[in-house]
Amino acid sequence: MYFKKIALNNISAILRNLRKIGIEELSFLRRITNDFLVFFVSKSVVIYNSRGGNTEKVASSIAEGLGSEAVSSDQIPDLSDYDLIVVGTWVAGGKPSGGGKEYLSKFNSEQLKDKKVVLFFTAGGVDHSPNASDNIKKTMEQVFAEMEELVKDKAEVVEERLAIRGAFRLFRFGSGMFSRGHPNEEELQQAKEFGESLKKYL
Ligand SMILES: Cc1cc2nc3c(=O)[nH]c(=O)nc-3n(C[C@H](O)[C@H](O)[C@H](O)COP(=O)(O)O)c2cc1C
The missing domain is CATH 1.10.287 (Helix Hairpins)
Structure with a gap:
């Protein structure tokens, strides 16, 4: 009582x-x-292939916004543990890098079944300004199309995607020959917000 x-x-x-x-x-x-x-x-992971660190930085910012972790493409975990997989690469010769294509093509379709995949890349020529040349726009679309082609039969590729400018370094040191200083603070913030916006898929 x-x-x-x-x-x-x-x-x-x-x-x-x-x-x-x-x-x-x-x-x-x-x-x-x-x-x-x-x-x-719900679990998500951001996987990146990076040569000089730009794609890794962008991956970390996306992961920060999404509340997940960023892992290099040579340390891919068992993807059956995740609901949302964000995949990124750097661009070489107007295409996803060799390392990027390699890891995307090796994805295990059993592990990716019913998962959602988000694409991003960094490249020296990324230009989102209204006066970007048609050539740049076409190359950016082609990079996404090539990435999508490698995973589309294994998982659902969502519409949202992100391309960020990254300093072009011929050697793995120095500040870069073109697009110096990229990704900058603003672009990393953009990547973080992109990550936050992906929470709706979880
Ligand atoms: C060998 C090489 C080839 C590249 N080719 C292109 C290219 O065709 N188009 C482009 O926009 N950027 C190109 N870049 C620039 C890189 O895509 C850009 O710097 C990218 O952010 C590098 O990412 P990372 O630092 O993660 O390796 C190239 C860079 C290198 C080193």
């Missing part, structure tokens, strides 16, 4: 306090619950 009374008092106190919670607190609660679910229940 005594315990029942305490329990009832506590429940009515909780209800009284719940009524005091405003819209702001409710949306905060919803957000942290969502982040909790994304982190512990």
